[in-house]
Amino acid sequence: MPHLHELPHLPNIAFPPREYFILTNAGKPVFTSRTHVEDSSDDLTSAMGLMQALISVFADDGDKIRCINAGRTRISFLLRSPLYYVCVSSWREPESVIRVHLDYLHQQILSVVTASQLRKIFERRNNFDLRRLLDGTDGILHLLLSRLEQDVGLTTGSLGAVRLDHSVRSKAGDLLVPPKDLRDVLYVLLLLAPCLVKQSIHPSDLHVLLNTLSAPSLSSNSAPSSSSWLPICLPKYNSDGFLHVYVTFFGGKSEAIVDPSAALPPTPISGSDGSSSNTSLRSTGLLNALITASGRHGYSTNDLGVPGLRHFLYKSRSHVQITMPVWEEPYEIPDERKRLITLYQCVHDALHARSGQAQGPLKLHFLRTEKEIVMGWVTQPFELIVTLLPHLPKSAVVGAANAVAKWVKKEEGRLFIRDAPVF
DSSP, rough: OOOOEOOOOOOOOOOOEEEEEEEEETOEEEOOOOOOOTTTTHHHHHHHHHHHHHHHHHHTTTTOOEEEEEEEEEEEEETTTTEEEEEOSSSSSHHHHHHHHHHHHHHEEEEEHHHHHHHHHHHOOTTGGGGTTTTHHHHHHHHHHHHHHHHHHHTTEEEEEEOOHHHHHHHHHHHSOTTTTOTBOOOOEEEEEEEEEEOSSSSSHHHHHHHTTTHHHHHTTTOOOOOEEEEEEHHHHTTSSOOOEEEEEEEETTEEEEEEEEETTOOOOOOOOOHHHHHHHHHHHHHHHHHHHHOOOOGGGGTTOOTTEEEEEETTTTEEEOOOOOOOOOTHHHHHHHHHHHHHHHHHHHHTTTHHHHHHHOOOEEEEEEEEEEEEEEEEOOOOOOOOTTTHHHHHHHHHHHHHHHHHHHHHHHSSOOOOOOO
């Protein structure tokens, strides 16, 4: 058995809001997560000008700035010219986590303004004010930042699926396959927000799409069975073109079918409107079955019957999907949940050597605090991070991890999407 890496006690820390900034390579503000009324536009412009100057100092030396460490505060940079992304955080998460956050911000920007459009705009006018093109998107970006705090799927590059009987999932998938004459349909997705029923799409593209669909401007105005078209760029599919997405909400905010048509500009929008899937789901009774399943989606660590188990995160590597129980005591408290998520991120970072650790990737990583034991375990079929009571010996922790893996294997057909249709 590989050596268990144990770190000393990690003290409790406060979790002040992270601050995010987007600016152009000319130092012009694009976005900030700051919501304080006392922050004037002049102060923001000065702060971003300083950031641009720091970036330029390193660029003049033929280098790229990655981060600045100042005590427990880290200022991280992601350069995607013509845009620069910056985060100020004192959460003590690994550097790799914030880089993922900043990259998601970049992808969300590209979902509105494609990479080719950005290049052309700033080739013509280096001091262009991008805020005019992004008007109305602040809410989507703030929503993304909120999800990045809580959704471990984003930082582990994976998706969450609705816990559902395999037969129901399979029937729903069959109904969503479009007719053969609609060859311009790229994906059909069925969502019981924020989880998937059926899917076939890159995880990060789907997270961008899910975040966009969750925007109040779209979901709050969605009456039962309302539908709309939405142009969006999915950067992992094609960062230079838009897809045209047809969205249908079933019964209000919670349910949606998303039907993007493959559309590289200036390809016309597909004539598909998803109405056949809508009708079939209702007429067969599957819609009610899916809505009922969404209410029973969560499960408790008590369902596993593993002594001392407080929480876990399991990722199926072949399906690129995660499953975990609901947040229970003490992690239903926001700061305690943030603390555990940060511990998960530290373990995940160490297992994969995301921050350039000298020892390289690990098979096992063991972390103990005064409140819990957290152990990460990587195998060929899965990655697992378990949280247990702090007094347990290592042998009990390893035994608990094996018990969790066996339970997930037994429930795999209900926990994961294993046969997403390809068309």
